[in-house]
Amino acid sequence: MTRMTDRFVTVEAPAKVNLTLLVTGKRPDGYHLLDSLVAFAGIGDTVTVQPAESLTLVVDGPTAASLPEGENIVVKAARLLAEAAGVPLAAAIRLTKRLPVAAGIGGGSADAAATLTALSKLWGLDLPPERLRTLALSIGADVPVCLAGRPTRMEGVGEVLTPAPTLPPAWLVLVNPLVPLSTPSVFKARTAPFSSPDPLTESPADAHALAQALAARRNDLTAPAVALLPLVGEMLAAIAAQPDCLLARMSGSGATCFGLFADEAAARAAAAGLSAHQPGWWVAPAPLLG
Numbered sequence: 001m002t003r004m005t006d007r008f009v010t011v012e013a014p015a016k017v018n019l020t021l022l023v024t025g026k027r028p029d030g031y032h033l034l035d036s037l038v039a040f041a042g043i044g045d046t047v048t049v050q051p052a053e054s055l056t057l058v059v060d061g062p063t064a065a066s067l068p069e070g071e072n073i074v075v076k077a078a079r080l081l082a083e084a085a086g087v088p089l090a091a092a093i094r095l096t097k098r099l100p101v102a103a104g105i106g107g108g109s110a111d112a113a114a115t116l117t118a119l120s121k122l123w124g125l126d127l128p129p130e131r132l133r134t135l136a137l138s139i140g141a142d143v144p145v146c147l148a149g150r151p152t153r154m155e156g157v158g159e160v161l162t163p164a165p166t167l168p169p170a171w172l173v174l175v176n177p178l179v180p181l182s183t184p185s186v187f188k189a190r191t192a193p194f195s196s197p198d199p200l201t202e203s204p205a206d207a208h209a210l211a212q213a214l215a216a217r218r219n220d221l222t223a224p225a226v227a228l229l230p231l232v233g234e235m236l237a238a239i240a241a242q243p244d245c246l247l248a249r250m251s252g253s254g255a256t257c258f259g260l261f262a263d264e265a266a267a268r269a270a271a272a273g274l275s276a277h278q279p280g281w282w283v284a285p286a287p288l289l290g
């Protein structure tokens with residue numbers, strides 16, 4: 001969602017959720033080929049930009065303190081966009097972080113995509129969509145799908161995007177143990193044979209049908225993630241044990257896992273149950289964005 005006033009452009013950066021993630025091969029450079037159904041949840045970070053003489057970034061929000069030192073991906077996105085468009089690198093950016101960092105829900109990628117959208121508006125740019133997608137890919141593999149911002153089949157390492165069938169109304173509960181899990185280590189730890197591509201081809205009629213369709217596919221990174229961080233297995237069991245949970249699964253390379261629920265009441269009850277069980281976990285109920 002984008003809002004614009006005279007001086008501000010605000011763009012939401014929703015959490016990316018890999019509803020399925022099949023590892024289908026490996027490129028000569030070591031990157032793995034994926035076939036993933038990517039959707040978005042109604043919770044995320046927020047990027048606001050306004051005119052300024054130079055580039056500044058202020059970061060606030062509940063998870064801001066867990067960002068590491070070094071260049072924020074939002075600044076990288078701004079710099080690359082200004083270079084590509086041949087405009088001065090000038091804007092005041094505010095990033096409000098709510099998503100855990102390095103958590104498999106693409107917080108950084110969503111922030112980068114939201115920055116590209118917000119600054120394109122602020123600077124009055126009209127880059128062709130293909131140019132913007134290429135720029136997004138040069139920032140990170142998940143940035144193009146976050147730029148798309150709707151349910152998408154993602155192949156290659158993130159560069160091949162096809163709109164996914166419409167998803168039915170459903171709710172997610174995202175759960176993160178607030179322990180980071182390194183993406184390269186998870187890919188390195190996988191030992192299973194490659195999977196065959198297996199996209200979702202039809203729109204599931206309701207949340208139950210969606211759960212069934214997802215259950216027939218997997219997240220191939222779950223086993224290596226559990227081997228590296230057994231807590232992921234405990235989270236999946238705790239989520240699956242919640243009343244009315246239709247499916248429990250890990251997103252991306254973890255450690256965030258999600259439960260799928262038919263409606264808001266079931267999701268909120270499960271979130272309350274999980275928070276009571278483990279007060280130290282980050283637990284967020286949110287609608288699945290169709």
Ligand SMILES: C[C@@](CO)(OP(=O)(O)O)[C@H](O)COP(=O)(O)OP(=O)(O)OC[C@H]1O[C@@H](n2ccc(N)nc2=O)[C@H](O)[C@@H]1O
Binds near residue numbers: 030252
């Ligand atoms: C696994 C996914 C699925 O959406 O999401 P996250 O768990 O990061 O959210 C992405 O493919 C994450 O892609 P990307 O954002 O590029 O991951 P990075 O952290 O930059 O990748 C770090 C390292 O992981 C390995 N890697 C990453 C992606 C990929 N398709 N194959 C790989 O082998 C490579 O060793 C790479 O150098």
Ligand SMILES: Nc1ncnc2c1ncn2[C@@H]1O[C@H](COP(=O)(O)OP(=O)(O)O)[C@@H](O)[C@H]1O
Binds near residue numbers: 067072103109254
């Ligand atoms: N704005 C940002 N939000 C999150 N991470 C960022 C940001 N800027 C830079 N990073 C770096 O990007 C890495 C990946 O973060 P993130 O996108 O949250 O994880 P994931 O790719 O597992 O979903 C982090 O470890 C952090 O070092």
